[in-house]
Amino acid sequence: MQNLLQKQIFPALQSDWLKAPHDGALLAEGLAFTTDSYVVSPLEFPGGDIGSLAVFGTVNDLAMCGARPRWLSLALILEEGLPLEQLQRILHSIQQAAGRCQVEIVTGDTKTVERGKGDGLFITTTGLGTLLSTPPPHPSRIQTGDAILINGDLGRHGLAVLAQRQKLELEGPLFSDCAPVHAEVEALLQAGIELRCLRDPTRGGVASVLHELAQASGLSFQLEETCLPLHEEVQAVCEILGFDPLYLANEGKFLAFVPAPQAEAALQILKHFNSEAAQIGAVTQASPTPTVNLKSPWGTTRTLDLLSGEQLPRIC
């Protein structure tokens, strides 16, 4: 995918905007603008469905731009044969999710394709929000010494979708962490926390997103394995199936880069929303090239590289 984007899509479109290492565009008019297509399979999974995923995903992309989510557009591509009751459940979920985030779905479109030409339902949501902070969070603002925070535990969305898709029989329930994070971002800003960079670790997980931010900022990141918030069931499934939770998709999580002196205050605010919020690492000099390093409980360090293939396809 990285290859397809960098070698085919970006050069062909000749837009400087798309080269920005960001989830959305910041328009001169104080607006953030972001779009995502959702092709998750299956359409419904423990903890969410394609509808809530699409609303929260776009809300979160706006929040990551330092914007208050305001308006959404909703485009549906239905495959003939999608059960009407399922469509109804998903539409209800969209409406509930939008209400929860106080965003309005102001325009939309619906297309249908013949059986076998789609996969039940694809959703594209596009969001518009008003920028809350100036300058907005951006990878170029990351500085040596910054603390790296996360607002909760890792890896549940990826595993919940996988378990549902593969019909894995797990001992306990494993729910996606699908949720909006805009309220947490606003609370941090209101408390005067300087949000140097924000990013939601969705596809590719925390490791892939940090790898991208290290390249964009020209700095290295040092993570502490003992600080990573992990639920027991995620740890157990990862051990059995050989997944690394750092590469699993999350949906209601974000990474925040804040100045070290503000780290504790920021963490207290995040813990107010979710007691599992944690500082997972810090920014260091790049020596000699930007890397993401993970320190194990035994003091050893390994470098987190980009995975060459997609660990789990159609996770969002």
Place this chain on the structure above:
Amino acid sequence: MQNLLQKQIFPALQSDWLKAPHDGALLAEGLAFTTDSYVVSPLEFPGGDIGSLAVFGTVNDLAMCGARPRWLSLALILEEGLPLEQLQRILHSIQQAAGRCQVEIVTGDTKTVERGKGDGLFITTTGLGTLLSTPPPHPSRIQTGDAILINGDLGRHGLAVLAQRQKLELEGPLFSDCAPVHAEVEALLQAGIELRCLRDPTRGGVASVLHELAQASGLSFQLEETCLPLHEEVQAVCEILGFDPLYLANEGKFLAFVPAPQAEAALQILKHFNSEAAQIGAVTQASPTPTVNLKSPWGTTRTLDLLSGEQLPRIC
């Protein structure tokens, strides 16, 4: 589709915005916001492709709101196996189309689905534009006596896609009319023409769009069959295959409702862009219910109803 939207989708989403008989949302901030998914089959056809169609379609939806198109988002859903050369051609076409319309593609997303779970390529474009006229064009502003203008000939997009899909062997070439219309709208506004309502007759053609506007305005429309601009080859294919050009999709066309005293001035401006522009009818009182009537060359009148099925699926 009408049924699905009115009975399932709109009620479930509980958004007053979506009930508006409009192609886009007018945000209080002087912005128009519109989205469309494109699932046209085949992906390339004489006169255009899914890429130019998506850009021009969204540009035109913004123009129909009385807005100047400014920013686009672009979301691609690729099916595994789409030839890279074809993707390259379509991306190039997107870039060219955006340049022609002076809009910037500022953000995007790409997802892939397995072979058999899509149909080559689906595109969702969302547009943002700045409103040019106050009040903006709207069905509620249509008045008895208004002239109904069109900016050129009818039915070419629908037939061009159909001919390509069915591999019809036609004597002459039949090209889609796929094109942007924002420059024409701006020229009308700059000349002081009061644009009471604008609408692009895409899916369902001129008849379906006028039927919807009659319901929304509570007025009737009288069309003159002799005034409808039709290319010879469209007329010929319609006669052979039994299509009515009033129900065929157009892509570079729009209907403008203007006050009768301004009709001639408006028409001269439209003819500057396309000599086939014409006044095709006028607004009359609803008696007793809003209808769209077509007067034939022989003086007889027939009512244009909504078609119950979709005449041509996946035309855009």
